[in-house]
Each structure stands twice: as structure tokens, then as C-alpha cells.
Amino acid sequence: MTIQERTARPKRAMEQKWQTRWETDRLYRSSVDWNRPKHYALTMLPYPSGDLHMGHWFAMTPSDTRARYMRMKGFNVLFPMGFDAFGLPAENAAVQRGIHPARWTFGNIERMRGQLRSMGAMFDWEREAVSCEPGYYKWTEWFFKKFYEAGLAYRGEAMVNWSPTLQTVLANEQVIDGKDERTGQPVIQKMMTQWFFRITHYADELLSFAGLDWPEPIRTMQTNWIGRSEGARVIFHTEEGDPIEIFTTRPDTLWGATFMVLSPEHPLVARITGKAQREEVEEYVKTAARKSELDRTSEEQEKTGVFTGGYAINPVNQERIPIWIADYVLISYGTGAIMAVPAHDERDFAFARAYGLEIRPVIQPDDVPEGFCETQAYSGAGRMVNSGRFNGAISNGEKGRKNPAISAVIDWLGEQGIGREAINYRLRDWLISRQRYWGSPIPMIYTEDGNILPVAESDLPVVLPEDVQMTGVGNPLRQHEGFVNTTAPDGRPALREIDTMDTFMCSSWYWYRYLSPQETAQPFSTEEAAYWLPVDVYTGGAEHATMHLLYARFFAKAMRDIGAFDATMAAMQARGRNPKVLTTGEPMLMLRNQGQILGEERSGHFVRARGRWDGANKLFADEVEVIDPAEVANGDPMAVVTSGFPTAEDASSGVVTGEIVKRTENLLTIASPSGDLKTVEVIAGARVIIPDIPGENTVNQLKHHLEIQRMSKSKGNVVNPDELVDLYGADTVRAYLMFGFDWEKGGPWNSQNIQGVVRWLDDVWEMIVNIEVTGAGDPAVERQIERRVHQTIKSVGEKLEAFNFNKAIAELMTLKNDLRAAVRDAKISHGAFHEAAKNMLLMMAPFTPHIAEELWVYIGEAYSIHQQAYPTYDPAKAAEETTTLVVMKNGKPIDRVEVAVGIGEEDAKAAALASAGARRALDGGTPRRVVFIAGRGDLNVEPKVNIVV
RNA sequence: GCCGAUGUGGUGGAAUGGCAGACACGAUCGCCUCAAAAGCGAUUGCUCGCGAGGGCAUGUGGGUUCGACUCCCACCAUCGGCACCA
Known part of the structure; x- marks a missing residue:
């Protein structure tokens, strides 16, 4: 070993050199190649909020690392990037700082493009898509039109946060404590006619995750969000004869309904309210309009409600029961009305108790005496009582048809024409209307004679006008005459829809646009789609578990049903690829979520x-x-x-x-x-x-x-990636984000721990550039290095495939430590060192692409390291000859014995009992039992013997 | 409130039911230096003991098992989502 004149590890200049070279050489341009297996790696696209932050690096650079690894494993990889560019912050900037949303957005995009390039990721920039460009939103509009024509889009009523002061609709985040955050003026809940997508049409299909490798918690959350429940719809009537339809999962308790509750927004409320109650009811309706849904359904809230003065007739026993209104019943769930069975439902019980309403048990448990409903509702199994002809029927506590009592009552309801079997979903149709400027226009027009028509396909896109006044009051599109006034196909004047689309709509199909962002004749190119679809792995934050990811799945299914994939599937067939991957309507086969990077804790002055x-x-x-x-x-x-x-x-x-x-x-x-x-x-x-x-x-x-919490400008706890990249280089920042956190968990930023990866990369540089390895080498040490290299090839690959980035880097650091010790002790020859270093660099390439490339070329290998294959694992070279037998007493280790790999049970037990630790523990006595746990040579798991005393 | 997750040294984090704390950060001591930084070497869960060697430890309390961070039950705390932030 010779110490040469030291060369310090270069950072930014070296990284920029390679980034330029890779760009010039089009190293990461991905193109269809039917001779190679494809891998479509997708990571959630950013909203162009201004600056790229640590969270983006944390989401994107590990995904890039895994995509690079897949490329080295022989896949043709597509890893695109774009911008989800419509949204509220652009309008806020316009109102607060007088800058046009478009200028603000495109300025941010330009800035973020540069920041994204500094990551050294393998994004294919020729496939970039920006959702606020007409070339993109033309197709967002086109999908709306197609969905409308297929009956998947319709007009309906929904509540909005209405600010009477600003004459505008506010987002939930703009409403704090029932008041507008900007003016502090009250906000009310108001019904408004808006556009919906019929996502409930796919409710049952969305409950199936067949063939998908998605995290269990996400599947559970989506299942619960959809909230399928089986039961019956039953028609009650008011005394005056107006029908009130209710949904219940417990038709077996119909005889226990002692009152009804309508949501305050229910259309019948005004009709049934008696003169004496009118004032009180109207007051209650107003109060409810000021409350959020979350507050209304919270169990902690005191149940409130008022009597309307009206009565309904229970169709199963003709009883006259009072009709109340209460805010715990939501107009958006079920039918907006319930039958209240206080004996067998917690919320009804609490309400009945609060207002002194009758509680009548109709399910009698076998093992509980009479009067069991005095302190709480009973929702378990039992026999039906007080229920006329059904007395004695067994209600076994199961849901739906699996419950004989429920099943019998449903059949009877049908025969009597009172009700019918029904399935209800918690899932509501997707409200896509937004009363905002900065979004994709909804391509619909309203004619003079009241018709609603889609804009002709040849007239798409409906372009968002740029010359608007952003004042924060009213809807700027309403005031834009050139936009609002248009012509119907018959030549007569018509008005444009002024609502724009939810930005979730833009982000529900962007991975198709990436395939061919310049395509003008269709949303995506058939040939590209036939090769690349579906997405193989999608990474992003778990906060998108229900909404974005359900919308994405809905969109793919709706696209399938309007025939958007027909040509693609035909092209797949022609290429000999099974089109079944598209008939499922599932956009992403594998999904993984990363955690969040939080701000660092800091004490104040x-x-x-x-x-x-x-x-x-x-x-x-x-x-x-x-x-x-x-x-x-x-x-x-x-x-x-x-x-x-x-x-x-x-x-x-x-x-x-x-x-x-x-x-x-x-x-x-x-x-x-x-x-x-x-x-x-x-x-x-x-x-x-x-x-x-x-x-x-x-x-x-x-x-x-500063507390540990989300990074945000207003909290002053933002760590700027640009500064860190300037200081340490992108490789270091990438490696630290992957090493310093459990990727799926995230955690608070720590500015000290980055030293670990700085030293790792310094050591690698030092070993290869600043030390000349000479001498003959020690065969035993060289064999051990070879063994460690092959063990690492296996474990790094496995850990990357499992998204365990921190463990993969720990393995690489350990290998570096071993190799460095061999170099320091002059126990390795130049040839053996070169071989080990070569493999180590290949393994490092996905994580730290720049330094890997620099050193790869330095050791005389051919550019580019990113076009090399991942090293091949050789089990023979990785094999150990001896292993440690762990001797345990009652499960606690007491001694260790060096034994041959694959030692048998008898030999292991004998060796264990002969060990000094065992003799000391037994002290001449005999063990009650001796348990042998075999080792696993392939997994480097040691054999164990547990001595039970 | 409902749905989902998480909880391990001073810190970030490792451990298919089988050696708890890999790999790092920090800290302490030593070397190098006029000195500092960097670097190098050693130690580092807590605790009793001069030592050999013990005891206690994975949010809390129970349970299953030869053996539990891991499985089960109850509880506590924190985080994400709750339909117009994206």
C-alpha cells in the first residue's frame, strides 16, 4: 500500500459533468423495445408550489434508485416526471400578490425542473407532462366528455362552503372554525348543483384487489372507505302520505323503531314541520349549516335535534312515530333519513335518552334478563320479540342474508311491497365541480331552452382565458364575457359551464400522458401504451391512500368501459402480449408508500x-x-x-x-x-x-x-435541498435520505447524521483514488472478501426489491469496512481489490450514480456504469465454512461454539451441552428439555440449542 | 369520533417466533498536531461486581410459547386520512 498525494473527493462540478454527459448521450431516454422486458416505474408527480423540498427528494430519489437497479437487472425502464399544475395555491398567490396563476405556476415549474435535474435521477424529460397546458387538459376535458356520454357524469346537488362575503366557494382548508381564514367572516353550508362522476357504479369492482401487490393497510382503508353494507330499503310515510325512504342494515329491528330522524337538509323537513315548531326547526337547520361533517358525526358531540311536529307511520305495525331532525344524520349518506331503533343502536340510544323518547327492545338475548336495554343499546344476537309474526326468529348477530331473522324480514318486506333488499355504500359519487378559475374547464354548454350539451370534440380544448381579474371575490370566469358567452350547435347563443374540474381529475390519468405527451390525435399513443402499460410500480405518500388512489382506479375502469384501451389491447394482442392486464381496469400493479420527512427539532433562544x-x-x-x-x-x-x-x-x-x-x-x-x-x-x-x-x-x-412537525415555510423549519446539494453533492443527499430513515416511515430531519454517508463516500474515494494497492495478498483474506462481495450482491438486491433502502446501504457500508480493513492491513492484491471494487461500484451505482460513474471510469472500466448489468450472485462464492452455534438457557444466550455449517441435531446438542456456559448453568443437574433450532446456511442464520432447566 | 399506521440506547435505525441494538450519528478516552479541525485507534443500552460473572431492558398491563420487539387481548401516546390542500 502506498499513500499518494491526496485528491479530495469532488462534488458539484463532478456531478454536473456527468449529468451533462448523460443528457448529451441520451442515456435515460426510454423507447419501446419489444425484445426486452419493460418496467414502468412511476412516482407521484409534484405540485409546483415553488421550491422542491426534502419531501420530494425523499419520495423521488429512492424510487430512482430502485428504477436504476431494475435497469441493471435487464429491464427496459420508463421513469417519467411531470407537474400537477392546476390548483388552489396559484389562485392564492394571485389574490395575495397580484401575480397571474399561469405566470406563478410556470415560473415555479421552470425553477423546479432545474432542481429536479440536480438529483441526478434517470427521468426521461422528453416525456414530461404538465397538466395545466392546453395540450394536456384538452384530454382531461375529452375524458369528461366521454364519461358524460357514457352516463358516468351527471349533475347533482352537493353542499359547499359558501362565503356570503366573498360570494365564493371555499376549500375546506380555507375554513377555520366556521369562518373564512382570510376575512374571518362566517361561512355557511349551501346546496349547489354540480357535476359528479358515478364512481359508485364501480363500488363492488373497486372492492377487489385481485392481482394487485398493494399494501394491506391501503386495501383496508379503501375497503372501509367504500363501506359496503347489506340491508333493506323501507318506505315509511308521513301522516299526510309523503313517502320517506330509509336504509337499514337491521330490518329485524323494524318493530323497535320508536321515532324517525331526518337530516336537517332533507327535502321533506319544511313540509312536515308544524307551526308550533317552525321557528325552532329553522333555527336548528341554520345551526347545522354552520357545522362541518366531522363535527356533526363525532361521537364526542352531545346528540342534538328537534321535533318537527310531524309523524310517520311505521309500515310493519302501523304505529304512529314522531319525526325529528338531527345533525348526526347526513343527507349525503344513505337516503338522508333513518328509522331510529334506540334499543339496538348506540347513537339512537343516546338520542332517545337525551330527549326522553321510547326505547323498545325487539331482540332478546338468550342469556340476559329483561330490562337489558336500560343502560346501553344491545347490538348482539338474540330472538326477535315484540315483532308480531316474527317473534321467536333467531337473529344470530351476522350481517345481511347470513342472518336468518334479517333474511326472513327482507323477504316479507318484498312480499308486502313495503321495502326491498338493498346494498348501501358509504362511498359517495365523486364531486368534480370546482367554482374556481385555475383548473381544467368542464366542456359543457347551457342553451337558451335549457338543454345541457357537451362541446363538440373538434372544439376541444375549451381554453381557459388568461385575461381575468383575480380579486378573491366571486368567480372570475363568470365575469369573463368572452368565455361565458358561446354558441350552441344550432347557432343560437349559449352559456358555458363556468365550474372547472377538481385537480384530482388531472392527476388521475397522467401516467398515460407520459407515454406520449406531444400526441395531438389521442390522449396517449397506442403503440407506447401497448408496450408500457400498466404501471409496474407506483410510489408516493400514504396520505393518498383513499382519494387519489381510488380515483386513479376508477379512472382506469371508466377508460376501459368507454373503449379508451381497445386499440391498445388490439396492439398488445398483435405483439403476442396478453391484454388481460388492461381488462381489469387496474392502473398500477404494485404500490408502495414512503413516510414523511418532518422538520428538525430546535430549541429557541x-x-x-x-x-x-x-x-x-x-x-x-x-x-x-x-x-x-x-x-x-x-x-x-x-x-x-x-x-x-x-x-x-x-x-x-x-x-x-x-x-x-x-x-x-x-x-x-x-x-x-x-x-x-x-x-x-x-x-x-x-x-x-x-x-x-x-x-x-x-x-x-x-x-x-421548533417542534417536530411537517416542514413548512410558515413554521420556518424548512431544510432546503439546494443548499445541501451545494455543500455535499447530490449523491450524499440521496444516500443520506435512503440511509438515515426507514423509507416507509420517514421522520424528523437530522442535520448531524448526514456525516455517516459523507464518511462512507469519502472512504470509498480514498480507497480507490488515494491508495495504491500493491503486494501479494493473503489468500484467506481474499477469499473472505470474495465471500462478502457475493453475500452483499444478494442482500443489496433483495433489500432494494423490498424498498429497504437503509438496510441496503448499511450492507454496502459494511462491505466497504471489510474491504478497507483488508487494504489497510495490506492483505489484498491489486487484482483481488480491483475485482471487489468493481462489484462494489456496480452495487453503488443506483444509489450514488455520479461517484459510481466517476470511479468506474477511474479504475479503467468502460463508460457508462449505468449501462452495466447488476453483478451476478454466486452461492458457492458466498458460502461460509463455519458458523456459530448459540447455546441458550431458557431462551437466553449463555455461550457460543464454533461449528461446521449444517451441523446436525445430535452433534449440535452434544456440543452445546459440553460448552462451558452450559456446564455452568446446569451445575451438574440434567436439563428438563433440549431444543435444537437448525441453522440456515443460505440465510446466514446460525444454529441454536435451547437448554430448558 | 371513525378508518389506517407507529412506539426499540443520548439520536436515526437493525433483528422469516430463535444471540435485541447490525449500520451510522453523537459522546468519552487515546494517537497525530504548537493548537484546533479533519483523520486514525479504542470504548459506548442500563445496572451490580476488583474480577470471573450476574441482574434488568423493545410505550403500559396481561396472555400464548422451550423461546416474544415479533403472535393474541386491553390500555396509553404520537402520526396520516376523513370526500374543495395536493
């Missing part, structure tokens, strides 16, 4: 603020002094700030001490040693002393405490 008290909790400060952490001897800054003051918050002293937990401009919130929060207003011209920062200090330099 510990300060002494001096000034004048204004009441007990507020101080006007003319001086704020930060305690220098370096001066804190015992590590407790709180003790230092309080020292020297008799009482820290002594009213006469005019001093507040403690940690800044929050700062808004010149208002500080300070947590005092006792834990009390004090407000300190730093007056203009106050002296601010921060020892760390030389010169004159200002209040804006004071740091407040």
Missing part, C-alpha cells in the same frame, strides 16, 4: 427581556438579551437566565426570562422557567443582544423553538 409590564402577562421590552449557549456551564440555559434574579417574573423587576417558543414579527411568546407563557412586545428601537451574531442585532434574528 433563551433570553432575558427587560422593560415595563402591561398587565400581568405582557411586557413592553426595550432590551432583549440572548444568553450565549457557550456560557451555559451545566447545560441548562434556563438556570442561567434566571440566576441573579430573586423572582424571574417579579412584577416590580420588569424582567421576563425563558425560552422563545414563538415569534411573530416583534411579538415574542416566552416560556418562563415555571412553564407560564408570557407575551413580550419588543418596542421599536429596543436593544437586541445576540452574542453569536456580531454587530447590531434585530428582533428578526431571534430564534424560536
Whole structure:
């Protein structure tokens, strides 16, 4: 070994050199090649919010690593990228800063393109798609039109958050505590006619995940979201004869219905309300309109409701029962009305108790005495009672037809013409209308004589006009006459639909557009689709579990049913590929979710603020002094700030001490040693002393405490990837994100731990570039290195396939440690070292593509490393000769014995019992039992012997 | 509230029911240096013991098992989603 003159590991310049070269060589352009197996790797596309943040790197670079690995394993890989570019933040920017949504969006996209390139990912930029470009949203509109023509889109009523002040609809996130977040004015719930997609048509199909490798929790969440329940629809009538349809999963309890409850929005409410109750009912309806659905259905809420004065007739026994309204019944679920059976339903029970309504048991459990319904509802099995002809029928606690009582009652309801068997879903149809400007137009027109017609295909896209006034009041499209006024096919004037589409619509089909983003004749190219579809692996955040991923599945099924895949399937057939992968209507075969990167915890400045008290909790400060952490001897800054003051918050002293937990401009919130929060207003011209920062200090330099929470600009806890890339290089940032976290879990950012991957890459560089390996080498050490290389080839591959990026890098670090020890001890020849280094670089290439390429070329191998195959695992070379037999006493290890791999049960037990640890533990006695656990040579699992005493 | 997940050293995290803490960060000590940083070497879950060697430890409390971070039951805490943020 010879130490040469050291060359420091280059970072940004070297990385940019390779990025340019790869781009020039079109290394990552992917094209159809029927002679090679394809792999479509997709990662969720970003919303162009301004800057790429750590979360994007965390989502995309591991996905890139896995895509690169698949490429080295021989797949023809497609790994595209684009922008989900319509949405609310662009409108907010327009209203708040007067910048046009389009300019804001495209400016951000341009910026983010550059940031995405710095990752060194293998994105095929020729396939980039941007959802707010007419070439893209033409097809979003086209899908709407096709769905409409297929009966999958319709007009219906839905509640919106209506701001009377702004004359506009607000998003849920814009409503805080029932008030508009911007103006603080009240927001009401209002019914509005809007466009829906009939996703419920596919409810049953969406419950099937056959052939999909999706995480179990996601499948469970989707199943619960769809919420299929079996039961019956039953028609009650008011005394006046108006029908009220209800859905129940418990028709066997119909005889226990002692009242009905309508949702406050139910259309019959006004009709049945009696004169005496009118005022109270109207007041209640108004109050309910101010509440969110979440509040209304919360079990913690006190059940509220009012009597309408009306009565209904129970069709099974002709009983007259009162009709109430209550906000725990939602108009959007079932029929918006329920029969209330307080004896056998928790919520009905709580309501009946609160308003003194009758509770009548109709299911009698076998082993519980009479009066069992006095303290809580009973929802278990039993015999029907108080139910006329059905008395004695067994209700076995099962749902639907599996319950004999329910089954018998359903049949009887049908015979009597009172009701029928029915299935209800919690899933609601997809409301796609948005009363916003920055979205894809809905290609529909309204004629003078009241017809609603789709825009002709030749007239698509309906282009979003650019010359609008964004004021935050009203809908800008309504005020745009050139947009609103159009002509019907018969030449007469007509009005355009001014609602635009939910942005989930744009993101429900983008992976098809990636196939051919320049295509003008159809949404995607048939030839590309026949080769690449479906997506093989989709990665993204688990927060999209239900909505985006259900919409994506719905879209694929709807596309299938309108024939959008017919040509593609024919082309597949012609190529000898089974088109069945498209007939299932499933867009992605495999799904994996990453966790979230959170902000790093940071303590705030510990300060002494001096000034004048204004009441007990507020101080006007003319001086704020930060305690220098370096001066804190015992590590407790709180003790230092309080020292020297008799009482820290002594009213006469005019001093507040403690940690800044929050700062808004010149208002500080300070947590005092006792834990009390004090407000300190730093007056203009106050002296601010921060020892760390030389010169004159200002209040804006004071740091407040940061909790571990989502990174966001407003919280001031954003870690900027660009700065880290400048400092360490993209390889290091990529590797750290993959090594420092469990990818599926995420976690708080830690700026210290990145040193681990810095040293890893430094060591690899040092070993290959700065040390000349000479000498003969030690055959035993060289054999051991070869063994470790092959074990690592296997484990890194397995771990990457399983998305265990942190474990894969740990394996690579371990291999580096072993190789470095061999080099340091001069136990390896140049040839053996070269072979090991070559394999190690090939394994590193997917993770750290730039340094791998640089060193690959440095050791004299042919460019590019990214066109090489992943090394082949040789079990013979990986095999161990000996292994450690673990001797245990009652499951706890007490000794270890070196034995041959594959040792048999008898030999292992004998060796274990002969060990020093076993003799000590047994102390001459005999074990009660001896258990042998065989080793697994292929998995490097050691054999064990458990001695039970 | 409902649905889903998570909980392991000072920190990030490893462990098909079979050696808990791999791989790292940090810390401590030593080497190098005029010094510092970097680098190199060693130690590092807690605890009793001079030592050999014990005991205790995976959110809490139970259970199953020769053996439980892992499986089951109950509870606590935290995170994601709840239909107009994306």
C-alpha cells in the first residue's frame, strides 16, 4: 500500500459533468423495445408550489434508485416526471400578490425542473407532462366528455362552503372554525348543483384487489372507505302520505323503531314541520349549516335535534312515530333519513335518552334478563320479540342474508311491497365541480331552452382565458364575457359551464400522458401504451391512500368501459402480449408508500427581556438579551437566565426570562422557567443582544423553538435541498435520505447524521483514488472478501426489491469496512481489490450514480456504469465454512461454539451441552428439555440449542 | 369520533417466533498536531461486581410459547386520512 498525494473527493462540478454527459448521450431516454422486458416505474408527480423540498427528494430519489437497479437487472425502464399544475395555491398567490396563476405556476415549474435535474435521477424529460397546458387538459376535458356520454357524469346537488362575503366557494382548508381564514367572516353550508362522476357504479369492482401487490393497510382503508353494507330499503310515510325512504342494515329491528330522524337538509323537513315548531326547526337547520361533517358525526358531540311536529307511520305495525331532525344524520349518506331503533343502536340510544323518547327492545338475548336495554343499546344476537309474526326468529348477530331473522324480514318486506333488499355504500359519487378559475374547464354548454350539451370534440380544448381579474371575490370566469358567452350547435347563443374540474381529475390519468405527451390525435399513443402499460410500480405518500388512489382506479375502469384501451389491447394482442392486464381496469400493479420527512427539532433562544409590564402577562421590552449557549456551564440555559434574579417574573423587576417558543414579527411568546407563557412586545428601537451574531442585532434574528412537525415555510423549519446539494453533492443527499430513515416511515430531519454517508463516500474515494494497492495478498483474506462481495450482491438486491433502502446501504457500508480493513492491513492484491471494487461500484451505482460513474471510469472500466448489468450472485462464492452455534438457557444466550455449517441435531446438542456456559448453568443437574433450532446456511442464520432447566 | 399506521440506547435505525441494538450519528478516552479541525485507534443500552460473572431492558398491563420487539387481548401516546390542500 502506498499513500499518494491526496485528491479530495469532488462534488458539484463532478456531478454536473456527468449529468451533462448523460443528457448529451441520451442515456435515460426510454423507447419501446419489444425484445426486452419493460418496467414502468412511476412516482407521484409534484405540485409546483415553488421550491422542491426534502419531501420530494425523499419520495423521488429512492424510487430512482430502485428504477436504476431494475435497469441493471435487464429491464427496459420508463421513469417519467411531470407537474400537477392546476390548483388552489396559484389562485392564492394571485389574490395575495397580484401575480397571474399561469405566470406563478410556470415560473415555479421552470425553477423546479432545474432542481429536479440536480438529483441526478434517470427521468426521461422528453416525456414530461404538465397538466395545466392546453395540450394536456384538452384530454382531461375529452375524458369528461366521454364519461358524460357514457352516463358516468351527471349533475347533482352537493353542499359547499359558501362565503356570503366573498360570494365564493371555499376549500375546506380555507375554513377555520366556521369562518373564512382570510376575512374571518362566517361561512355557511349551501346546496349547489354540480357535476359528479358515478364512481359508485364501480363500488363492488373497486372492492377487489385481485392481482394487485398493494399494501394491506391501503386495501383496508379503501375497503372501509367504500363501506359496503347489506340491508333493506323501507318506505315509511308521513301522516299526510309523503313517502320517506330509509336504509337499514337491521330490518329485524323494524318493530323497535320508536321515532324517525331526518337530516336537517332533507327535502321533506319544511313540509312536515308544524307551526308550533317552525321557528325552532329553522333555527336548528341554520345551526347545522354552520357545522362541518366531522363535527356533526363525532361521537364526542352531545346528540342534538328537534321535533318537527310531524309523524310517520311505521309500515310493519302501523304505529304512529314522531319525526325529528338531527345533525348526526347526513343527507349525503344513505337516503338522508333513518328509522331510529334506540334499543339496538348506540347513537339512537343516546338520542332517545337525551330527549326522553321510547326505547323498545325487539331482540332478546338468550342469556340476559329483561330490562337489558336500560343502560346501553344491545347490538348482539338474540330472538326477535315484540315483532308480531316474527317473534321467536333467531337473529344470530351476522350481517345481511347470513342472518336468518334479517333474511326472513327482507323477504316479507318484498312480499308486502313495503321495502326491498338493498346494498348501501358509504362511498359517495365523486364531486368534480370546482367554482374556481385555475383548473381544467368542464366542456359543457347551457342553451337558451335549457338543454345541457357537451362541446363538440373538434372544439376541444375549451381554453381557459388568461385575461381575468383575480380579486378573491366571486368567480372570475363568470365575469369573463368572452368565455361565458358561446354558441350552441344550432347557432343560437349559449352559456358555458363556468365550474372547472377538481385537480384530482388531472392527476388521475397522467401516467398515460407520459407515454406520449406531444400526441395531438389521442390522449396517449397506442403503440407506447401497448408496450408500457400498466404501471409496474407506483410510489408516493400514504396520505393518498383513499382519494387519489381510488380515483386513479376508477379512472382506469371508466377508460376501459368507454373503449379508451381497445386499440391498445388490439396492439398488445398483435405483439403476442396478453391484454388481460388492461381488462381489469387496474392502473398500477404494485404500490408502495414512503413516510414523511418532518422538520428538525430546535430549541429557541433563551433570553432575558427587560422593560415595563402591561398587565400581568405582557411586557413592553426595550432590551432583549440572548444568553450565549457557550456560557451555559451545566447545560441548562434556563438556570442561567434566571440566576441573579430573586423572582424571574417579579412584577416590580420588569424582567421576563425563558425560552422563545414563538415569534411573530416583534411579538415574542416566552416560556418562563415555571412553564407560564408570557407575551413580550419588543418596542421599536429596543436593544437586541445576540452574542453569536456580531454587530447590531434585530428582533428578526431571534430564534424560536421548533417542534417536530411537517416542514413548512410558515413554521420556518424548512431544510432546503439546494443548499445541501451545494455543500455535499447530490449523491450524499440521496444516500443520506435512503440511509438515515426507514423509507416507509420517514421522520424528523437530522442535520448531524448526514456525516455517516459523507464518511462512507469519502472512504470509498480514498480507497480507490488515494491508495495504491500493491503486494501479494493473503489468500484467506481474499477469499473472505470474495465471500462478502457475493453475500452483499444478494442482500443489496433483495433489500432494494423490498424498498429497504437503509438496510441496503448499511450492507454496502459494511462491505466497504471489510474491504478497507483488508487494504489497510495490506492483505489484498491489486487484482483481488480491483475485482471487489468493481462489484462494489456496480452495487453503488443506483444509489450514488455520479461517484459510481466517476470511479468506474477511474479504475479503467468502460463508460457508462449505468449501462452495466447488476453483478451476478454466486452461492458457492458466498458460502461460509463455519458458523456459530448459540447455546441458550431458557431462551437466553449463555455461550457460543464454533461449528461446521449444517451441523446436525445430535452433534449440535452434544456440543452445546459440553460448552462451558452450559456446564455452568446446569451445575451438574440434567436439563428438563433440549431444543435444537437448525441453522440456515443460505440465510446466514446460525444454529441454536435451547437448554430448558 | 371513525378508518389506517407507529412506539426499540443520548439520536436515526437493525433483528422469516430463535444471540435485541447490525449500520451510522453523537459522546468519552487515546494517537497525530504548537493548537484546533479533519483523520486514525479504542470504548459506548442500563445496572451490580476488583474480577470471573450476574441482574434488568423493545410505550403500559396481561396472555400464548422451550423461546416474544415479533403472535393474541386491553390500555396509553404520537402520526396520516376523513370526500374543495395536493
